[in-house]
Amino acid sequence: MAGVTNRYPEKVLQFGEGNFLRAFADWQIQEMNEKAGFNGSVVVVQPRGSGKIERLNHQDGLFTLYLQGTKEGQEVNEHLVVDSISRGINLDQDYDQYLQLAESEELRFVISNTTEAGIRFNENARLEDRPQEGFPAKLTAFLYHRFQAFSGDSSKGCVMIPCELIENNGPELKKVVLQYAEHWNLEQGFVEWLHEANTFCSSLVDRIVPGYPKDSGDEKEAELGYRDELMVVSEQYYLFVIEGPEWLKNELPFEKAGLNSFIVDDLTAYRERKVRILNGAHTAMLPVCYLYGLDTVSQSVNDEVTGAFIKEMIAEEMIPAMKYSEEEMKAYAQDVLERFRNPYIHHFLSSLALNAISKFNARNVPTLVDYVEKKQKLPQRLTFSLSALLYFYKGKRGEEDIPLDDSSEIIEEFKELWQKVDSKELQLTAFVQDILSKEQWWGRDLSSISGLTTAVAEHLKVFEDKGIKAAVLEVNAAFTK
Ligand SMILES: NC(=O)c1ccc[n+]([C@@H]2O[C@H](COP(=O)([O-])OP(=O)(O)OC[C@H]3O[C@@H](n4cnc5c(N)ncnc54)[C@H](O)[C@@H]3O)[C@@H](O)[C@H]2O)c1
Ligand SMILES: O=P(O)(O)OC[C@@H](O)[C@@H](O)[C@H](O)[C@H](O)CO
Secondary structure, eight states: OTTOOOOSOEEEEEEOOSHHHIIIIIHHHHHHHHHHOOOOEEEEEOSSSOTTHHHHHHTTTOEEEEEEEEETTEEEEEEEEEOOEEEEEOTTTOHHHHHHHHTOSSOOEEEEOOOTTSSOOOTTOOTTSSSOSSHHHHHHHHHHHHHHHTTTOGGGOOEEEEOOSSTTHHHHHHHHHHHHHHHTTOOHHHHHHHHHHOEEOEEEEEOOOOBSOTTTHHHHHHHHTSOOTTOEEEOSOOEEEEEOOTTHHHHSOTTTTTOSEEEESOOHHHHHHIIIIIIHHHHHHHHHHHHHTOOBHHHHHHSHHHHHHHHHHIIIIIHHHSSSOHHHHHHHHHHHHHHHTOTTOOOBGGGGOTTHHHHHHHHTHHHHHHHHHHHSSOOHHHHHHHHHHHHHTTOEETTEEOOOOSOHHHHHHHHHHHHHHHTTSSOHHHHHHHHHTOHHHHSSOGGGSTTHHHHHHHHHHHHHHHOHHHHHHHHHHHHTO
């Protein structure tokens, strides 16, 4: 794939070389170049470690993207080479190139995806570090250099579009950048320039990107006739919502390119429906379906028993707990289930397991709490899923070990408490009470929700006595009566 020189001016600085940004943002930039005259390319830097920068440069910024799934009602399985990345800069080795980019007249946008852990203040990061530790510190140093290079010219500010899946990602990023400006004693003129010349937009991203096709990489490379270690598999569906000013529409020609991407005044409703329905269903299905013996999202949705469980959980618990139009939420849920069924994509449940406790808290606890408040009873399936989550952290699926991936504090706490339950030192109800009352995990005392501790303990008793598969079959029959 070597030998192609990127032909567009470098307009975008991208923090993150991961699968998601390449299959989502870089692909959209390519679409805007080809269909709407955006005329811009992307310079990628790694937010930490060296990541895939060397590989990216070795491939001249090119990578193959497989888009597989439903497009305008038809199943489409296609692939293309994305050419919107001009180069990667390895900040550990070529920091000067990074500063030179800050001096570029053409640079205008900064996009990022550094996981939920990326937008953080680190008091040890210093302006003179090369590079600074952490994404916002690197960005502050970049913007400060730009401010100095253009003597505070207000037409040389940037538009920041963070894609991290945290609430208010734009203002959150700005807050940390301002914190560094203060921490590093940067002049007031820079702070004013940050406010007046730069725009920090919040955004909501949606596209399922399983990444490199672990199970069919060799086959695909044989078909393509070349090796591509940066190959990415993604679904067809995508949605990009940016909360930003009206004038941004002229600079980002989504509409002209025919993209399903929008600049809006308020993205709260888009965010809530996506986090609660799509991400919420992923996180809630994980312990139930994995312990039931399934491995992928599509298997889980297609299985008669777990499929019914997931569908009814969304329809009868997640949607009624929300404050938006039921009809619109149902239509969205329908699309989400279709996307989960995508026959081309093998989205492994195990890949959803990272930090599952904090994800359940962010994505499903709000549904649980709102449902209880509205209906004055527990959402049965979500309660079951919470019980299965506690059982998942026992770390066994039959004889097989579950590779738990969470903070050491959470893993150790579960290990110790489950050992006490097994040695009969601790009753199941006391175990559940202990876990649910951990405000540091849940942001509140979940054991204070009427009936929750008892219901979870009862489910755990059935898991212990009969195994989770029997429990799922039993509860499903009971719920659907
Ligand atoms: N893959 C998807 O379907 C999808 C869809 C929407 C959002 N996301 C979000 O995107 C993020 C990355 O997913 P991906 O599929 O690109 O994964 P990936 O493993 O391909 O890339 C991870 C990226 O995050 C960076 N990163 C990891 N930990 C970091 C930290 N502590 N600080 C700064 N940067 C860090 C890495 O350098 C890398 O650029 C995840 O948080 C995920 O929630 C993923
Ligand atoms: O990537 P995670 O682990 O934060 O969440 C798992 C999935 O819910 C998520 O990646 C979705 O596939 C994505 O958010 C769809 O836009």
